[in-house]
Structure formats: C-alpha cells, structure tokens
Amino acid sequence: MIEVKSLVKTFDGFRALDGATLKLENGSVYGLMGPNGAGKTTLLRHITGVYRQDEGEILIDGEKVWENVAVKARIASIPDDWFFYGQATIKEMMQLYKGLYPSFSVERYNALKEAFPIDENKNIKYLSKGMQKQVAFWLALSSMPDYMILDEPVDGLDPVMRRRVWGLMMEDVSSRGTTVLVSSHNLRELEDVCDHVGIMNHGKVVLERSLLExxxxxxxxxxxxxxxxxxxxxxxxxxxxxxxxxxxxxxxxxxxxxxxxxxxxxxxxxxxxxxxxxxxxxxxxxxxxxxxxxxxxx
Amino acid sequence: MIRLNYRDSKPIYEQIEEAFKKLIISGALKKDERLPSVRALATQLSINPNTIQRAYNELENEGYLYSLKGKGNFVSGLKDNSSEKIEILIGEIAERMKEAEFLGMSFDELVLRVKEAMG
Missing domain, CATH: 3.30.70 (Alpha-Beta Plaits)
Structure with a gap:
C-alpha cells in the first residue's frame, strides 16, 4: 500500500505540493490526472524517493521511502526523463538493473525480447525516443517490481507498442498483483487500465475515486x-x-x-x-x- | 473474439458482457466450455483485470456462467434461466420499437414489418 499524507514541497517559494494526500491499495492500478503544473511529476518523484518532502509523510507498506534501499528495490519507475548511462548498451543497463533489483529476472528479460524487438547490444543513446521508452519498460518489467511508478509512460510509443505495453502491465497486475501508479493525459487509455483515478490541481489531490464508483x-x-x-x-x-x-x-x-x-x-x-x-x-x-x-x- | 468499441458510450465491462452473451446465445460458446481467464483477457485487450472480473460476475449473476474455484469460468446451460433472458430481450426490443415509433412508424405497421423481416 502506498500512503501519501499531506505532502508539502516548496521550490524557491512556490508550493509545488500543497498538502497532497493519496492512498493506493496493493494490486490496484491508479491513474493520476491533472492539468499541466498540477504537481503530478513532483508527487511521483517523492514516491520514488528522488525528492525529499518539506512536510508530510510517504509510506510504502508502512515504511518510509527516503534513503530506504529495501523499499526502493521493490519500486520500478519510468520517469519522463528515464536515465541511462551515455555509452551503455541495453545489455549493460540490464546488468545495472540486475544489480539494483534483487527480484530481477534474466529469464523474463530474455522472454521479453520477443515483445521488444531491439538488438540488446545497441547503444541506447542511438535509439529513437520511442525505442528508449521501450527499453525502459523492458527493464522495468524484467525487474519484477511490486510497485510501478510511471510518469506519462506511453508518450512517444506507437499505437501497437502502447497496447502491447499495457497488455504486459495488465498481465503483471492480474498474475502478480503488481501495484501501478501512472500519470497521464491520455484519459481514454487510463479509463481502460485503471481501477482508481485521482485528479490533482494546485499541488493537491482534489478527487480520488474508484472508477466503478x-x-x-x-x-x-x-x-x-x-x-x-x-x-x-x-x-x-x-x-x-x-x-x-x-x-x-x-x-x-x-x-x-x-x-x-x-x-x-x-x-x-x-x-x-x-x-x-x-x-x-x-x-x-x-x-x-x-x-x-x-x-x-x- | 471480443472487440471493444471505443466510440461506444457503453462502459467496457458492459461491452464485454454483451459480447459474451452474444457468443453464448448464438452457440459459439457451448455449455461447459471454459471462458478465457481474467488474466488472458486482460492481457489481450489491455484492460484492467477488475473490469473483466466485473463483466464475469455480472454474467454469473445473470446465469450465463458458473465459476469453479481455481478452475475458471464456464458457460452454463441456457434452459434454466431462459425466462429471465426473455425479460431482458423484451426490454431491448421495446427500446428499439420506441425508436422506430419515434421515427414515425405505427405500432401495427412495425409488427407487420418485423414479422416479414423474421421470415
């Protein structure tokens, strides 16, 4: 379970997060929407332990995230600016992920070659933006995380690849109970994959509901x-x-x-x-x- | 087998429900045949497994399916719930007839034309 309680973060006097509160049960797929500048990315960066909040609390299964390696090893994240080493090939990045995630499965990585038809010996830097996104998904899915935090993840993916990626995610959700938190402006897509949605505005989560409700x-x-x-x-x-x-x-x-x-x-x-x-x-x-x-x- | 229409205003679980009803009523899915697992369908259609589960639950409530724990969902025999199904069909037909009346057809004329169309 991810619990975010009254999070406040100020950048240079601007309250990017202004008491954001959010709750996410395990095994659910939560879609975070909101206008530009609402604080979605900032919130996600706190949940993945990149930013440290000024006030409030983030708990993942009851534990704090900040500087907590054990918790972070259970979270895979695809931020909008996905990081890879400048000279690294896909295979080399895979080695890095394998070292970071105890749950990493080389078997799954190999199986997913079919879904992501890119030569693993290619330099990631020379791949197109969309292909880099594919690599990010490939490695995130191979890490077999309990939590997936995705910031506008299908941006730049072609329609076939979007469906494939969501299909793979939904398979993980139903077979392993993976918990997914995804921000997106593609509401049509969120409607298909999410069971909960939250709307953010001015640094707060202003509405949080189950889609059924x-x-x-x-x-x-x-x-x-x-x-x-x-x-x-x-x-x-x-x-x-x-x-x-x-x-x-x-x-x-x-x-x-x-x-x-x-x-x-x-x-x-x-x-x-x-x-x-x-x-x-x-x-x-x-x-x-x-x-x-x-x-x-x- | 199941095709979702994203322009349809019906919620997705309803579309799935209706698609399976059609397959069952038309006999494309036979009695005791196993339906695709929630996981397989969620993967194939790229939609939330809970949505599929909801469609299956509704189908089970309406007597189209029965589920065996750990084994999956299966098509029930049609006979035991045919009266209920007829109620549903009548509701749907009435809805359509209202539409036709709205377009200016009289009730008698409608019945006549439908009889013709049914052969």
Missing part, C-alpha cells in the same frame, strides 16, 4: 421534455445543466437506473442515460467548461 454514481442525462414544459427536477442532484434547442444535457450524481426512474414522472419525450467518460469527469471536476465558455466570450 465514478461510473455508477455519475451519469449524463439527455432529456427532452414535452413542448412548453420545463419542470423543476425534485430530488435529482444536477451538477450541470446545459441546453441546446430543447435537449437538456444534465450531469447527475446518481446511478443511471435511478436517474432515469427519477425523471420518469415528468414524462419526458426522450430520456437517455449515458455514462460519463473520464475526460468528461475531468472537465466537469476542473470547471473546464467555464474556462471554455470564457475564452469564447473574450
């Missing part, structure tokens, strides 16, 4: 009422209501069935419940809609 408790209703009727909906928690022609689009904090039941008595001409995508949840939670409208008005 989100899908079951929030729904988009598209309703057309009878001509001339605009009933006040009683007992329906409407978060957002927009109207185009006669069609109302409402974001309602209810499960789809009860939302439809609740509006039935107003005898709408059309009533449809559509589940929200992560992208929509993100937009509503961030008040992005208002921003959008403002920018058009200006």
């Amino acid at each position: 989100l899908q079951d408790n929030m729904v988009k209703l598209q309703i057309v009422f009878k001509e001339g009727e605009e009933p006040e909906l009683l007992g329906v928690p409407v978060l957002h209501d927009s109207k185009m022609g006669r069609v109302h689009t409402m974001i309602v904090r209810m499960c789809p069935e009860s939302a439809l039941n609740a509006v039935k008595r107003y005898e709408p001409v059309v009533a449809e419940a559509v589940p929200l995508t992560l992208e929509e949840i993100f937009v509503y939670e961030m008040g992005g809609l208002d921003n959008e409208i403002n920018s058009i008005l200006i």
